[in-house]
Amino acid sequence: MRGAHETLRRCHHPGGWIQPGSHGHGGGAAGGVAEIENDGRDVRSSDANADIAGQTVRGSLYSVVASGITLTLGFIRAVLLARLLLPEHFGVATLALFFINLAARLRGLGIDNALIHRQEVDERVLSTYFTIRLGLVLGSMSILAAVAPVLGRFYPQMPLLRDVLLAFVGISVLRGLNSVQITILNKNLDFRDLALADVFSSVSMTLVAPLLAWQGWGVWSLVAEQFSGIAARAVLVWGFCRPWRPRLGWDRDIARWFWQFGIKVWMGGNLTFLLDRFDDFWTGTALGKTPLGFYSRAYEFARYPRRVIANPVLSVFFPAFARLQGEPLRLSRAFFRVTSLMVRLGFWFSLVFVLAAPEFIRLLLGERWLPMLTTFQLMVVYTLLDPLALGASNLLMAVGHPDLIVRTRAAQLSLFVPAVILFSRLGGIEGVALAADLMVVAGAVLLFRYANRFVDYSARALWLWPVISLVATAGVVLALAPRWALLPAWQGLLGKAALISGVYWTLLLLTEREQLLTGWQMIWGLLRPRLVRT
Numbered sequence: 001m002r003g004a005h006e007t008l009r010r011c012h013h014p015g016g017w018i019q020p021g022s023h024g025h026g027g028g029a030a031g032g033v034a035e036i037e038n039d040g041r042d043v044r045s046s047d048a049n050a051d052i053a054g055q056t057v058r059g060s061l062y063s064v065v066a067s068g069i070t071l072t073l074g075f076i077r078a079v080l081l082a083r084l085l086l087p088e089h090f091g092v093a094t095l096a097l098f099f100i101n102l103a104a105r106l107r108g109l110g111i112d113n114a115l116i117h118r119q120e121v122d123e124r125v126l127s128t129y130f131t132i133r134l135g136l137v138l139g140s141m142s143i144l145a146a147v148a149p150v151l152g153r154f155y156p157q158m159p160l161l162r163d164v165l166l167a168f169v170g171i172s173v174l175r176g177l178n179s180v181q182i183t184i185l186n187k188n189l190d191f192r193d194l195a196l197a198d199v200f201s202s203v204s205m206t207l208v209a210p211l212l213a214w215q216g217w218g219v220w221s222l223v224a225e226q227f228s229g230i231a232a233r234a235v236l237v238w239g240f241c242r243p244w245r246p247r248l249g250w251d252r253d254i255a256r257w258f259w260q261f262g263i264k265v266w267m268g269g270n271l272t273f274l275l276d277r278f279d280d281f282w283t284g285t286a287l288g289k290t291p292l293g294f295y296s297r298a299y300e301f302a303r304y305p306r307r308v309i310a311n312p313v314l315s316v317f318f319p320a321f322a323r324l325q326g327e328p329l330r331l332s333r334a335f336f337r338v339t340s341l342m343v344r345l346g347f348w349f350s351l352v353f354v355l356a357a358p359e360f361i362r363l364l365l366g367e368r369w370l371p372m373l374t375t376f377q378l379m380v381v382y383t384l385l386d387p388l389a390l391g392a393s394n395l396l397m398a399v400g401h402p403d404l405i406v407r408t409r410a411a412q413l414s415l416f417v418p419a420v421i422l423f424s425r426l427g428g429i430e431g432v433a434l435a436a437d438l439m440v441v442a443g444a445v446l447l448f449r450y451a452n453r454f455v456d457y458s459a460r461a462l463w464l465w466p467v468i469s470l471v472a473t474a475g476v477v478l479a480l481a482p483r484w485a486l487l488p489a490w491q492g493l494l495g496k497a498a499l500i501s502g503v504y505w506t507l508l509l510l511t512e513r514e515q516l517l518t519g520w521q522m523i524w525g526l527l528r529p530r531l532v533r534t
Contacts, residue, residue, distance in 0.1 A: 066195035070202040071307055077206045077225075078300060082365040084213035085221065087293030092158050093222040094296040095284035098277050099144065099151065100168045104176070105273045107140035110262030112183040117261065121187065127249025130180055132258060134248075137176030145169045158289050160219055167223045175230045181237035184244050193241040197233050204232035268402060271409035275416060275439065279432050282420050287428060294372040295429040297365075299436075302379040303386070305349045309342055310387035321398035328456070335395055336457040340515075342387050343462060344508060347470045350383040351500045355477050359484075359493035375429045381437035385444045392447035399454050408446045412439050461515070469507040476503050 152162025423431030
């Protein structure tokens with residue numbers, strides 16, 4: 001990677017290696033790139049591996065700290081906006097963002113992942129990448145701006161959709177330009193700068209959006225939320241932490257390579273996008289802006305177990321999976337311990353969220369959001385299994401089988417689309433929630449079946465006592481339902497959280513004390529550089 005080090009200017013370069021997408025807080029890894037900075041000197045392989053491992057841990061600390069800050073701010077922002085805005089405001093913004101993100105997904109062509117993957121990067125590669133990226137951004141957004149009036153007429157019940165969509169088009173151009181520098185920061189392993197950009201963006205959004213919502217801006221406060229976050233990120237990646245001075249350029253062979261590599265990633269990414277967003281599109285189209293507003297908020301909070309538990313954990317342990325792929329026994333142990341941790345934490349988190357949902361909605365969001373209560377509670381299956389499916393997906397990616405992930409996504413999509421259409425007719429947004437549950441169950445079953453080809457573990461040890469503890473805890477809480485109804489919302493929320501935590505973890509400690517201790521020791525060991533080696 002010396003060519004890249006000679007070309008790129010950086011605010012900070014810790015060195016090491018990174019998998020695409022692991023620095024952020026929205027998802028699983030899409031691959032892995034290893035690179036070593038040695039100032040032109042030859043080093044021994046063992047020293048290089050130790051350096052890679054050490055940088056992995058240090059980089060993961062940046063990611064985990066930034067994740068904690070942005071998740072906390074994001075939760076506060078979501079609660080404040082829910083109290084200040086109406087469901088239809090979220091419905092209009094969610095549908096507009098569907099079209100924006102669809103255009104962004106189609107224009108991406110996987111070239112960001114291609115640049116991160118490429119070993120030799122020089123000025124010709126970067127200028128060709130920038131030219132392609134700029135052309136795709138401007139072209140896709142111009143087309144979307146042209147069709148925005150047509151889309152506005154197609155949704156007469158949303159008179160602001162066209163204007164909101166046009167505003168998001170302008171914001172998306174800036175976001176597309178930001179992605180150039182963010183991708184290069186990923187390539188350069190600039191964990192600190194990426195974490196700083198995430199935090200700065202989240203702080204800006206948390207200050208701007210609730211303030212404007214309080215002043216009565218309605219849906220435009222959600223537009224300002226997007227703009228403030230992207231603008232704040234632009235200040236950092238194009239100003240203080242700019243890794244590269246952009247230049248237009250073109251090399252036909254390099255452009256062809258970008259296409260050939262990126263199209264493979266692009267296909268799988270499109271399937272994932274449709275799985276994540278088709279329900280938003282159909283709910284807004286078939287049911288309207290207010291049901292979409294309720295559904296989008298229920299879905300937003302249902303994904304918190306994935307954000308709080310799975311994303312930070314997997315951002316740390318994906319490198320371990322990749323490094324251990326040649327050692328089946330150690331890989332199996334690592335996968336079991338990490339998955340076991342997510343099962344136990346995820347079940348507890350989901351119990352608190354679902355069983356305390358009535359008090360949570362009344363106390364934090366407000367009475368107007370009670371119509372989403374059943375939808376939110378129906379998403380318990382999604383809440384439980386989505387983080388685990390992400391873990392199995394990361395394992396398959398780490399051992400070099402993204403094709404199995406694409407196959408799973410295709411199967412899920414073939415089930416999800418007709419289920420959303422049918423169930424929404426039968427049960428409204430509750431039916432859409434059931435379709436999401438069905439989709440994630442199918443995906444988890446397939447992904448774990450594929451994962452069993454590469455790891456060997458006891459399904460009984462993984463699932464038995466957490467499931468028993470979950471059922472027993474839920475039974476205790478539900479048996480006290482008449483008492484909860486007599487308490488103020490804040491007492492009910494705190495009481496349920498305390499009771500759930502006490503019963504659930506007591507049962508696990510009584511039945512799995514040694515396993516929990518062993519699991520913690522294994523996880524702590526994986527965090528240490530000495531165990532991440534070839």
